[in-house]
Amino acid sequence: MFTNCSLGHCHIIVAVVLWSICVDSRKIRGISLSYKRFYRERKSFLCIDGSKMIPFDQVNDDYCDCMDGSDEPGTAACPTGRFYCTNLGYRSHYIPSSRVNDGICDCCDASDEYRSQTPCQNTCRNLGQRERAEVEGQTRVLGERLRLKQLLIEEGVLTWREKQAQLRDLQRVSDDLQTQLDDLRKEEARRKEEAxxxxxxxxxxxxxxxxxxxxxxxxxxxxxxxxxxxxxxxxxxxxxxxxxxxxxxxxxxxxxxxxxxxxxxxxxxxxxxxxxxxxxxxxxxxxxxxxxxxxxxxxxxxxxxxxNIKAAVSAAEKASADLKRVEDAYETVYMEIRDLREKLSIDYGSEREFLFLHDQCFQLKVYEYIYELCPFSQVTQKSASGEVVSLGKWGSWAGPPENPYCQMRYESGEPCWQGPTRNTMVMLICGTETALRSVKEPSKCQYVMELQTPVSCQPALRQRGVHSEL
Structure with missing residues (x-):
């Protein structure tokens, strides 16, 4: 290749080739793939913020020319610059350019210490494997929680249908008892008139x-x-x-x-x-x-x-007894219908996933107090002396519009001495078991509880970005 050139000319050509290789290496260091288009070899380089045009050979020359630091992605020259760690096998990320060649290994692939004497090892593979194992474990746990959630949803749907059928049956019984009451009232009046x-x-x-x-x-x-x-x-x-x-x-x-x-x-x-x-x-x-x-x-x-009078009186008394018996039965059925309608009127979630919480109570002891949460009913605090104080009655769901079922509001509890009425906010968090996990009083007579339950778990929208081994 160099047979027709003098020795001096050959040295110059070799130097130019080596310099171009160094420039190309310097040019792409600390740049993500999405930004490589800004660093294509040209005569000039336009700062990414558009504030300045500089010769391309001033890119990565260890001197800051651009206000946004975009001309020095691979050096520590610009105080606002960023260095991109590729980290093949792990998660890519940026570090401040001030950490480049500072003797501390910030990138797991050691790319930030390319000029320092620090012996950095490439740990990306081990980190990636460890993170993937953690993600897989979390995915398994979440999968189990979502499975439990689905079982509770199915249980809630069955319970809802059973309650609806029970309500229909009770309504039919109520209608029959009402007819009997009308007949028995007439019979009682007739028997008494005869007597x-x-x-x-x-x-x-x-x-x-x-x-x-x-x-x-x-x-x-x-x-x-x-x-x-x-x-x-x-x-x-x-x-x-x-x-x-x-x-x-x-x-x-x-x-x-x-x-x-x-x-x-x-x-x-x-x-x-x-x-x-x-x-x-x-x-x-x-x-x-x-x-x-x-x-x-x-x-x-x-x-x-x-x-004759004795028989008439006996008949009248029997009519009165029959009427009283049916009136008692009607009152019992009426109360059951009222309770069922009240229970079915509550919002138990979009899939009725929280229905299983009804008629359950959860306790947690904090110091000398025992706190009890009965979802859709009330919250109480019991002291060591046995005194029970209401911290609020069921009010409504209080979460944000995108997830209204993540918070419960209990209000109108007993008033504090020289203070406000006691209220409680219950935060629902994802967990394998349903249990009361914490109780706090961030401000006077205002309480915050955490209730863990599988029905609050949501499918993961996406996992953290983990690069596969290349």
Whole structure:
């Protein structure tokens, strides 16, 4: 190749070739692939911020010409410059150019110490393998948590369907009981009217035969006695009416005190017919303590003397008992329907994944206090002395619009002394188990809890960039 040149000329050619190799090496050092287009060999170099044009041979010449440091990507000349660590087999990243050739190995491929005397080793392969193992382990753990989440979602869907079916069944039972109530109320009224009519006819016959109604008159039914005592016909008997109409059996001239009248009415100052039958009517029938003024005898004794009246009274009592039994059943079903509707009205997440938390409570002891979180219900604090303080009742989800189900708000707890009402914010975090992990009070009477649960886990959008071995 150099046979036709003098020895001096050959030395010059070799020097030029070596210099061009050095320039090319200097040119691409500290540059990522996405920026190589700015450093193509030209006569001039335009600073990347567009502020200045310089000769291309001033790139990576260890002197800072550009304000943005773009002319010295491979040296420490520019205070604002950056050096790109390629780090094949690991994660590429930038370091400040001030760390280039400073005697400390910042890039795992040792590319930042190309002029220093520091013996840097290429550790990218080991770091990459270690990170990939960590990512794979995290992926397995996340996969298990997401599997548990899916199971809880499926459980929530089944529970929701069961509750909906239960609500429909209860509604049908409620409708049937309502029909029965209507029929039984009519039957009870009819039976009582029949018994009252028989009693009135019997009393009338006795009054006519004896021609002495005062000495032989006996009130025939709770309804007729109730009507007689209800002086103002307002559908109730008051303490005043009891005092005016009744007297002690042993001393009819003695007036009942207000306390005695209240006691006869079961502790009330006013009773309706149904309550009258449970209280005062019982006292009148026994005849042990009080009687109607000017009357002798025990109310209701006609039923024991006349078989027809006795049968009618028995039928009326049975109708009342049947009505009471169905009324109790209807009230029970009504309460169950109300509770179910309230439970189904709660927002349990887009896939009802949080439904399994309903009716559960989680505790955590912090110093001398035991904190208890009952999702969708309340938060409490129990002291060592056993005093329980409300830290808030279920309010709403309080997360940001992109993830509203990551926070729960509990509000309107017990007020603090000379402070605000207690409130609690519950942060939901991803975990394999569902448990209360921490409780803090960052400000007075404002609490923050962490509830760990698989249903708060989200699929990883992307893993950290890890280069494969090249």
């Amino acid at each position: 009252d009519a028989l009693r009135e006819r019997e009393i009338g016959a006795r009054e006519t035969a004896d021609n002495s109604p005062t000495s032989h008159y006996r009130p025939e039914s709770p309804i007729s006695v109730f009507k007689e005592l209800d002086s103002n016909r307002d559908g109730s008997i008051t303490v005043d009416e009891v005092q005016a109409k009744l007297s002690p059996v042993q001393d009819e001239e003695h007036a009942l005190s207000e306390d005695e009248a209240v006691a006869l009415l079961g502790g009330a100052h006013r009773v309706d017919l149904s309550r009258f039958e449970e209280t005062l009517w019982t006292s009148l029938r026994t005849g042990d303590s009080v009687t109607i003024k000017g009357r002798r005898g025990v109310p209701g004794s006609l039923a024991d003397e006349d078989p």
